[in-house]
Amino acid sequence: MQKGFFATLINIAFVVISANSFASKQTIQPLNQSTSDLVVTQKVAASASSGEAIYNKTCIACHGVNGKGVSPSFPDFTQPGGMLTQPYNVLLYNTIHGIGSMPPKGGYPSLSDKDMKNALDYIMLHFPPGSTPAVGGTPELQQIKQEIAFLTQKVAKLEAAQGISAQTPSNSNVNASPSVAQGKHIYQKNCSGCHGANGKGVVASAPDFTNKGGVLSQPRGTLFHNIKLGMGSMPAKGGNPSLSDSELKAVLDYIESTFPSGHGNINTKNKKGNAPNNQITNTQQPSTAETAYFWPNPDITGLLTGGASAGYSTQMKRGSFDILDFNPLFLFRYKDFLFMQSSVDFSLDNDANTIVGLNTLNLNLFLNNNMILGVGEYDTPIGYFVQNLSPSWINLLPTAPVGFDADEAAPQSQLGSQLRGGFNLGPTIKANYIGFAANAPRAFGDSTTGIIDHLSTDPFINNFGHYIGGGRIGILPYPDFEIGMSGAIGKMVLLDTNTNDVLDGDGHYITYGADFSFKWSHWDLRAEVIQQKITSLDADSFPQSASWKAWYVQAAYFITAIKLQPVVRWSGYTAAVSEQSLHQVALGLDYWIAPSIAIQAAYEINTGEAAMGNNKNPLLIQLVFGF
Numbered sequence: 001m002q003k004g005f006f007a008t009l010i011n012i013a014f015v016v017i018s019a020n021s022f023a024s025k026q027t028i029q030p031l032n033q034s035t036s037d038l039v040v041t042q043k044v045a046a047s048a049s050s051g052e053a054i055y056n057k058t059c060i061a062c063h064g065v066n067g068k069g070v071s072p073s074f075p076d077f078t079q080p081g082g083m084l085t086q087p088y089n090v091l092l093y094n095t096i097h098g099i100g101s102m103p104p105k106g107g108y109p110s111l112s113d114k115d116m117k118n119a120l121d122y123i124m125l126h127f128p129p130g131s132t133p134a135v136g137g138t139p140e141l142q143q144i145k146q147e148i149a150f151l152t153q154k155v156a157k158l159e160a161a162q163g164i165s166a167q168t169p170s171n172s173n174v175n176a177s178p179s180v181a182q183g184k185h186i187y188q189k190n191c192s193g194c195h196g197a198n199g200k201g202v203v204a205s206a207p208d209f210t211n212k213g214g215v216l217s218q219p220r221g222t223l224f225h226n227i228k229l230g231m232g233s234m235p236a237k238g239g240n241p242s243l244s245d246s247e248l249k250a251v252l253d254y255i256e257s258t259f260p261s262g263h264g265n266i267n268t269k270n271k272k273g274n275a276p277n278n279q280i281t282n283t284q285q286p287s288t289a290e291t292a293y294f295w296p297n298p299d300i301t302g303l304l305t306g307g308a309s310a311g312y313s314t315q316m317k318r319g320s321f322d323i324l325d326f327n328p329l330f331l332f333r334y335k336d337f338l339f340m341q342s343s344v345d346f347s348l349d350n351d352a353n354t355i356v357g358l359n360t361l362n363l364n365l366f367l368n369n370n371m372i373l374g375v376g377e378y379d380t381p382i383g384y385f386v387q388n389l390s391p392s393w394i395n396l397l398p399t400a401p402v403g404f405d406a407d408e409a410a411p412q413s414q415l416g417s418q419l420r421g422g423f424n425l426g427p428t429i430k431a432n433y434i435g436f437a438a439n440a441p442r443a444f445g446d447s448t449t450g451i452i453d454h455l456s457t458d459p460f461i462n463n464f465g466h467y468i469g470g471g472r473i474g475i476l477p478y479p480d481f482e483i484g485m486s487g488a489i490g491k492m493v494l495l496d497t498n499t500n501d502v503l504d505g506d507g508h509y510i511t512y513g514a515d516f517s518f519k520w521s522h523w524d525l526r527a528e529v530i531q532q533k534i535t536s537l538d539a540d541s542f543p544q545s546a547s548w549k550a551w552y553v554q555a556a557y558f559i560t561a562i563k564l565q566p567v568v569r570w571s572g573y574t575a576a577v578s579e580q581s582l583h584q585v586a587l588g589l590d591y592w593i594a595p596s597i598a599i600q601a602a603y604e605i606n607t608g609e610a611a612m613g614n615n616k617n618p619l620l621i622q623l624v625f626g627f
Helices: 003-013 020-027 034-058 088-097 113-126 139-161 169-175 178-190 220-229 245-258
Strands: 300-315 318-334 338-348 354-368 371-379 413-424 430-439 442-446 451-456 467-478 481-496 502-520 523-535 546-557 564-574 582-594 597-608 619-626
Touching (some): 034 113, 088 113, 178 245, 220 245, 318 619, 413 467, 451 523
Parallel strands (some): 442 481
Antiparallel strands (some): 300 318, 300 619, 318 338, 338 354, 354 371, 442 451, 481 502, 523 546, 546 564, 597 619
């Protein structure tokens, strides 16, 4: 959704509070006229219900579930005396025709004028400005606020009397308990990034809270236990160890009250109290807008995430602004059935040309709660660093450990199919697994020297009839402690570096690795070793085998008071060509501006062959942003 649509919607919401004459004369009747109250209330509620669907599909990414905006560039719907104090007709006109940087109808011309009005009505009811009373408010203003609250409560009572479950869970928080209100705030800050504002999940491993008979149908004690200790890919306490048990219970209160399991079932009885002849269970969000918009199917949701970095490096008294990288990650899903992931990398070469590379692209089917079947190009499951830690704001240092870059000891990506998931081994012990089959890698050698230069696991489409198979299993005795083992075997080909001719089409390939990660208090400890080998080569002038091995040990400590995180990493790389081997000690310091924004500085002490340039000690400084 473009910025303009949200700016207009913002202008819309404050009307209820500031357009005194319009509200009192045309919209809200005196409280003692009960018949008029019901008619107006039902009309406004119906309009707002349709507007909620539009808001949730188009506006929430920028304006947030609480209407306060996700950045200073988006106005706060709830701010007393803000933009929404403009007259209703002005707000509606701007919504339909556009204003400033906002195009007409927020850039979606298929939306009708009534759709725009419904979105405005939803914002007016759901984000009443002055939830903190404005200083100097007039008596008329306070009366309008009281009338809105009264009518909203009456709608809830009428729906309850008719056996209708509310379809706008966010509206149900008018009289929410302190626990639910606190839980909502914690959910928005810590949980919505994976589970989404609507509880349907925005990442493959996040369950749909609204599924009937789904995860929320489990006993409350089990749910609390999993939130506290973690489950599957979700870390303990959602990755925020500072949360107390009472705060976790508040989050659970909010989730259970806002996303009741099976919450899409509006009615199961007709007016006479009998079950209808044709019961249709609609577990999807109803499409209440009068015209189709966005996706051809409202069951499709998407998310843009990723990271970027820019900075400066210097070595041997020479420096340059040479760090620049943008790596967007596109995530799309259809219900709880299919999930698509694709990542692209943008960077510059030495001649200022833009380099664009497809890092991953895979489609995944959810087979059950413990298993996903995927096909396409994906980060290698061999080891842990490449598939989980490579973004610099997660890695904590500007560079990868030596030996973990492309064409070195650690496989990078593969083209094939994989089966992955997780399961419980006991009350606290959990496990995750990945099994895969992929096109074979390629080794490259120089036939004039007889040297095998490097091994590549790029996603080659031509596999020369060879495949590899393997996987990884991780055991978590505790939520923040994981031990992993991985490996793969298969066939590969040896190609000439100069001509790309096949020198040996029947070599053997094997790789294996072990990894360890542990987070305790403010400590973050990691270690990993990985090795690739090729054997049984039958090519003239070449050795029969070659190997590449890399390892690293890393420790980081977060100083909460000053938001600094010192990092130390010791890593080593032993290559098939000895001149390429290298050992390194990296000393880093990160200053965290926000949970995914940091200024990183690192000094790398390298010990290697001078002829290969492996003995230079660079200083790197960069700003990283994960979004």
